[in-house]
Amino acid sequence: MNDLRTAKPSERRKLLSRVVLFLEPVHLQGLLHQWGTWGLVLNSVLYLVKADIKSILITKKKKQKPPTSDYVNKLITILLLADKLNGPRLQFHGTGVDFIRKSVVFGIEMIESEHELMEMDLKINIGKLITVIVQKRVYCELLSQGMYTKYNFL
Numbered sequence: 088m089n090d091l092r093t094a095k096p097s098e099r100r101k102l103l104s105r106v107v108l109f110l111e112p113v114h115l116q117g118l119l120h121q122w123g124t125w126g127l128v129l130n131s132v133l134y135l136v137k138a139d140i141k142s143i144l145i146t147k148k149k150k151q152k153p154p155t156s157d158y159v160n161k162l163i164t165i166l167l168l169a170d171k172l173n174g175p176r177l178q179f180h181g182t183g184v185d186f187i188r189k190s191v192v193f194g195i196e197m198i199e200s201e202h203e204l205m206e207m208d209l210k211i212n213i214g215k216l217i218t219v220i221v222q223k224r225v226y227c228e229l230l231s232q233g234m235y236t237k238y239n240f241l
Contacts, residue, residue, distance in 0.1 A: 129162070
């Protein structure tokens with residue numbers, strides 16, 4: 088997972104695709120559940136998504152390519168893999184709880200962003216990520232009550 092954080096932006100897409108392929112076998116998913124490391128995996132990918140999107144939005148260069156939604160789609164895929172084997176389990180580990188909270192807050196910030204480089208398909212995919220999270224009742228319980236009322240999740 089550290090390779091994702093330290094990789095050059097040009098190498099990240101390949102590494103992320105490899106991570107998704109690595110996580111597909113059911114026995115590896117079971118090991119990640121057993122060790123409680125899904126949160127670590129998801130937080131690493133979320134870090135990558137946040138870093139890439141924010142670096143583009145901070146530069147404010149119109150020549151620069153707008154952020155793509157490919158990383159967000161991969162993050163959704165990994166989240167669905169994490170919940171596939173035994174149902175939602177992220178709430179049992181601190182890193183999983185941290186991922187749920189950080190991803191929802193970050194997603195809302197990006198959806199509400201008025202930045203000219205934020206493409207609509209990226210906002211839609213970030214909305215899908217939030218939807219996948221809030222569809223799980225146990226994950227909703229991890230979010231603060233203020234988020235419910237402000238963003239009408241339920």
